[in-house]
Amino acid sequence: MKKQLIIMLLLLLFIALPHASAAADKSAEDIYAERMSLYKKMETMTQIPWYWLAGVDAYEKGLRRARNDREEAKGVINIYYSPKEWSGPLNPNMEEDNPTAISMFDGVGLDGNENGKASLKEDADVLYTFANYLAEYGFDDNNIQLGLWEYYKRDQAINIITGHARIYRKYGTLDLDDHAFPVPLNYNxxxxxxxxxxxxxxxxxxxxxxxxxxxxxxxxxxxxxxxxxxxxxxxxxxxxxxxxxxxxxxxxxxxxxxxxxxxxxxxxxxxxxxxxxxxxxxxxxxxxxxxxxxxxxxxxxxxxxxxxxxxxxxxxxxxxxxxxxxxx
Missing domain, CATH: 2.70.70.10 (Glucose Permease (Domain IIA))
Incomplete structure (x- = not known):
């Protein structure tokens, strides 16, 4: 029995390894393409412009980097919800992904990819949940900023996200990771x-x-x-x-x-x-x-x-x- 258990565990590990490797081996271009596809899809579903979603996502990515109470995102979307917030504060199942049960316990999680589940592990569900929240306030810049204020309760958060959104809107791409030294290299x-x-x-x-x-x-x-x-x-x-x-x-x-x-x-x-x-x-x-x-x-x-x-x-x-x- 013990030998069979070891064999089963090794088999499961062998099956899981390729998936973990594939996720780790994604190129920056692949990640940008996947994110943009999600932003554009949610723009179509909720009418929230993609660059606002990109601005929020970039802000949340920065928060994950700066804080020790948030783990690194498992997928390509960085917006953070705690399990309690997602599933509902009184939900006995903090891994709940049934949209009806989540709603009954006043959780925020929604189904964004129409697979019948509202999973905190699904990028589409997380992004749709936030985009749908913003859509409750309206679709123009002022109403989106109002929704962001109600969510973050911090002027600086609104300023930073607005700046991010403006940059993405201007350049029309997520591939903006280039850097330069503060003075020209040909100077002394x-x-x-x-x-x-x-x-x-x-x-x-x-x-x-x-x-x-x-x-x-x-x-x-x-x-x-x-x-x-x-x-x-x-x-x-x-x-x-x-x-x-x-x-x-x-x-x-x-x-x-x-x-x-x-x-x-x-x-x-x-x-x-x-x-x-x-x-x-x-x-x-x-x-x-x-x-x-x-x-x-x-x-x-x-x-x-x-x-x-x-x-x-x-x-x-x-x-x-x-x-x-x-x-x-």
Whole structure:
């Protein structure tokens, strides 16, 4: 009996392995195609524009990355529902996939692929459930934003998702993972890991970024696709700029001598776009400069749906620099 049980377990493992391998071996292009197909299908079913669904999904993917209370998505859709929320708070079966039973227990789960089940493990069901929720508020931008507010109860979440949706709508594709180094590689520059170093001006604090030393008016460039979220003076960072990318990451550019002409808050930028010029502004009232050598302070901040915190940008900078050199 024991021998038969071992054989059965090995057989089940052998059958399961190819499926796990196939999922892991999906190319980025295949994943983008599968996601887009789902977005477009749900747009047809609910009238919610695909780029809004893509914006929500990208935001939720960023939350999964930033939080330890959410596991990595098993499929290609990243929108998160807890089993209790999906099945119903009083449902004795947290793996319930019967739409009628889910409804009886006030769960949110719906059947999006018309197979008679509402499964939290099915991408189509998860995406349809969220799209159907938004459709209850309306199909235009303002009503979709109202629905998002009622769901997330956070202005910043609405701002980030709206930015994501605008980017996807502009470019019409999900394949927007390119990056660029913050300054052109043919300019003279130097940098090392300085995140976490102590700073004394303005009170004891840590350095929340990497300093890239370069000459005055060296172009500062967008490192990713994103939306200009902030522009103006800060007594620490001088003339600074903030860009939010599609992973919810906020990119901070400090000590600029000036901005690229015509660049405004709300503008969409692409990797390599010039957004300003290296300087030595900051550590004082508006216009203060020259208190330190010219350099670009580059910081990265992660959003978890509640707050933001800085993390070391140095590994990303080295990766982008290497990738750009290899593509020359």
């Amino acid at each position: 520059y130097s940098y090392r890991s300085t995140w976490g170093d102590t700073r004394g001006w303005g009170g004891r604090r840590i350095h929340e970024g990497t300093d890239i030393f370069a000459g005055y008016r060296t172009p500062a460039r967008a490192t990713s696709y994103g939306v200009v979220e902030l522009k103006g003076w800060n007594k620490y960072g001088g003339w600074r700029l903030g860009i939010r990318d599609l992973t919810n990451t906020y990119h901070y550019y400090g000590h600029l001598t000036s901005y690229e002409e015509g660049l405004e808050k709300g503008d969409i930028v692409a990797p390599g776009d010039t957004i300003g010029y290296v300087g030595s502004t900051g550590y004082g009232k508006p216009g203060t400069e020259g208190k330190f050598p010219p350099h670009l302070h580059y910081g990265m901040y992660r959003d978890n749906g509640y707050s933001e915190w800085s993390f070391d940008p140095y590994p990303s900078l080295k990766s982008w620099e290497k990738g750009e050199r290899n593509s020359e």
